[in-house]
Amino acid sequence: MTIFEQIDLWTSRIPLEEETASERKSISMEILCRLNSLTKPQGSLGRLEEMILWYGLVCRRSLFPDPAGVVAVFASDHGIASSGVSAFPQVVTVEMVKNFASGGAAVNVLARQAGLELMVFDMGVNADLSFLHAVVNAKVAYGTKNFLTERAIAPAEMAQAMKTGFGLSVKLKSQGKGFLVLGEMGIGNTTSASALIAALLDLPPALVTGRGTGLDDQGYRKKLAVIEQALSIHMPTISFPVEWGMAVGGFEIAAMAGAILGAATVGLPVILDGVITSAAALLAWRICPRVKHCLLAGHVGHEIGHRAVLEHMGLDPVLDLDLRLGEGTGGVLASQILKSSISLYGQMATFEEASVSGKI
């Protein structure tokens, strides 16, 4: 099966709007009815009520228990890193994966605090990590190719990386997990993400490219030039969105796009993190716009490409905390708000139960 056939098969399984319209209507009615019975002025939980409704519609249920969530961090290396587009050396990818494995990174701390299970996937780190038992070995290759000189990802590699993500969503849903937070690690991956966003939104790279982990002016100009050159090199060869994913993407971006396609298929709520996860969402959305219903934008961060994607896709971020760390950190923070919303929905007393008077 080619990558195109694979994608056709996947997207054919994502429900059409009209297939679920009447079910969605009745779930919405039931959720709103319960929300309005709780001891609070109608609508006074604002965005939290929207999140409850979103959650119920993705899960296709009007009543749900407090969810067990998972944050999956997809790590991979990027050939483009050798073109000097990052403030950190490429070896930091593998070093940070080891940091995830030993529990010392930001996402470890946040996942523990938020009560989420953390899964780390080696999608293509440039080192053998099979000895790390805390890391899922899903390695496609030892890093992507440098997209300044060739296509970053071959079609068979793309299918393999996407399958890892797709399979994760299917598995988590079958295990009864409540939601998936997407996270990533990979030196050079804001360059890959910005190139992908510029290509898929047809915007000048300067409008969607930031300073990543902290480039200086010279480094930023170089990053921008690299992206501009890469886009002009690959442009003539491309007809479909997934080909942009292969041309300038990363294995972690492909895996997350696959996870989103899988989540949309099985009805698993997905919380996005920063610009890399948003680039993956954009790729999945361009492959099949129906994935949008399962997505929650956890936050909007520092990278300008992040805001551009969210605005284009019409996703309203839960948090705005000027984060630029990645790893899923903003997504995990937002998951606390989601969990709070769901607890309120499940545990608050109704006017009747608490004998509280209604509106005059």
Added chain:
Amino acid sequence: MTIFEQIDLWTSRIPLEEETASERKSISMEILCRLNSLTKPQGSLGRLEEMILWYGLVCRRSLFPDPAGVVAVFASDHGIASSGVSAFPQVVTVEMVKNFASGGAAVNVLARQAGLELMVFDMGVNADLSFLHAVVNAKVAYGTKNFLTERAIAPAEMAQAMKTGFGLSVKLKSQGKGFLVLGEMGIGNTTSASALIAALLDLPPALVTGRGTGLDDQGYRKKLAVIEQALSIHMPTISFPVEWGMAVGGFEIAAMAGAILGAATVGLPVILDGVITSAAALLAWRICPRVKHCLLAGHVGHEIGHRAVLEHMGLDPVLDLDLRLGEGTGGVLASQILKSSISLYGQMATFEEASVSGKI
């Protein structure tokens, strides 16, 4: 001791900027030094890093354990409620206090989820609640007077209500609590808060008055007219900010203003919730501007007066979720972000510990 002497005594104990300048400088340096040693790009935790710095400066420490937080809900009735300014009947105040006592209100659910201790204070509910063991009996009177016809709060009552709050902050600090989230309940209290904000900011009531728990157009016009009339009645009699608190305030607002003065004195971080807690912060700030250093704006909500106060005081809200519930709900949600920040600061590995390479 008059209320004015009481306030002079309190404010004299809040440290002056110049007294703590060198200490604050060294604490800031130590915190930034540790933040920059953690395995993340410098500054990449954005607002979370600012919150860590704020927390350390209020506590006057550069290292701190994961904090035990308290949310205090101050409940009281308002004479102005009889002028028909709320969408709900006055009896909802006592009904909701019972709901707090039995654990079914929104703030109960959120406090449980965030791991905060919830304390409920009867500051002046219009019913005998002394039989509720889960409620602290700090009743000043059975509701305030109607401020359309007379001063809402007598000077001795004001001192008593403020002392309750002040004493709470002193006690929590001595118990080693890490922070205090302010919350409130009281039918009619957005009218009281908006009147206080309009008076203290010298703004037209229409710019700081919202629909509270859900007034219709007619109700909103009435609320606005009530506030305008009240301000013109009391204006000629008033020389000091605290007199506005007595003229149009509430016992819960007075208690929260006292809690903020106490918190600034002992170095207890305070998280504000909605428009009522912000009105209390504004009153405390007009009494003594040095209280500002201990305040964190948990969120900015639906009520326009809320945003006006935060902008005027230069407080940048952590969350923006369109909440309009009160009870401390937005403050408790924001406390999760604060607790996450403090956990990151305390638990993340350093570059050295994790053997992660630094910037090129």
